[in-house]
Amino acid sequence: MDLLLIGPPGVGKGTQAARLRQALGIPHLSTGDLLRRHVAEGTALGAAAGAHMRRGELVPDALVTEMTLEQILGPSCSAGVILDGFPRTPAQAEALDTALAGHARRLAVVLHLTAPDQTLLRRLTGRRTCAGCGDSYHPDTRTPRTHGQCDSCGQPLVQRADDTAETARTRLAVHTRQTQPLLARYRLAGVLHEIDGCGDPGDVTRRLLAVLALRAAGSSAL
Numbered sequence: 243m244d245l246l247l248i249g250p251p252g253v254g255k256g257t258q259a260a261r262l263r264q265a266l267g268i269p270h271l272s273t274g275d276l277l278r279r280h281v282a283e284g285t286a287l288g289a290a291a292g293a294h295m296r297r298g299e300l301v302p303d304a305l306v307t308e309m310t311l312e313q314i315l316g317p318s319c320s321a322g323v324i325l326d327g328f329p330r331t332p333a334q335a336e337a338l339d340t341a342l343a344g345h346a347r348r349l350a351v352v353l354h355l356t357a358p359d360q361t362l363l364r365r366l367t368g369r370r371t372c373a374g375c376g377d378s379y380h381p382d383t384r385t386p387r388t389h390g391q392c393d394s395c396g397q398p399l400v401q402r403a404d405d406t407a408e409t410a411r412t413r414l415a416v417h418t419r420q421t422q423p424l425l426a427r428y429r430l431a432g433v434l435h436e437i438d439g440c441g442d443p444g445d446v447t448r449r450l451l452a453v454l455a456l457r458a459a460g461s462s463a464l
């Protein structure tokens with residue numbers, strides 16, 4: 243089954259993607275990770291993307307689309323994939339639909355994880371990141387054994403520039419503006435499900451799996 247996970251920064255999308263991957267046994271394809279891997283491995287696509295990144299520019303839509311579709315249609319994702327970070331634009335969504343249809347596949351479910359802005363802001367600004375190994379901590383979910391110090395490597399915990407209140411508000415606004423057209427598209431297609439991303443991560447996973455189970459039951463009954 244091919245599915246897409248959409249959610250604002252701070253909603254816990256990464257955590258839920260990992261849990262879904264475990265539960266469903268299909269890979270989680272994060273476009274950010276894929277991009278970094280191509281750059282690290284020095285593929286032709288990675289070299290082209292890296293040139294944009296070094297100039298501080300966004301990697302062009304078409305390049306991201308080519309890279310991601312190649313992966314989706316490759317052997318590792320033949321049983322389905324959990325998409326995350328792609329598609330981001332209507333043009334990418336169109337390209338994805340066409341590519342999947344060419345292989346008798348389709349985006350069956352779009353899971354939209356939501357939480358009130360207040361909750362997201364608290365989560366985003368409470369995060370502290372290890373200056374050494376990059377591990378992250380949060381008063382709501384994971385506190386270090388020693389205040390201000392990383393459990394894994396002992397380095398100091400710092401607040402990243404990304405996690406200040408002003409940056410967090412901007413990130414949420416950008417996310418809302420970018421996802422609106424995608425959500426409208428998938429709502430119209432009847433594949434969009436809104437999932438409450440608040441509360442215990444285990445409960446959120448159960449909500450996600452309940453939607454998928456319901457959908458599977460529905461399609462086998464047809």
Ligand SMILES: [Zn+2]
Pocket residue numbers: 372373374375376377392393394395396397
């Ligand atoms: Zn550390």
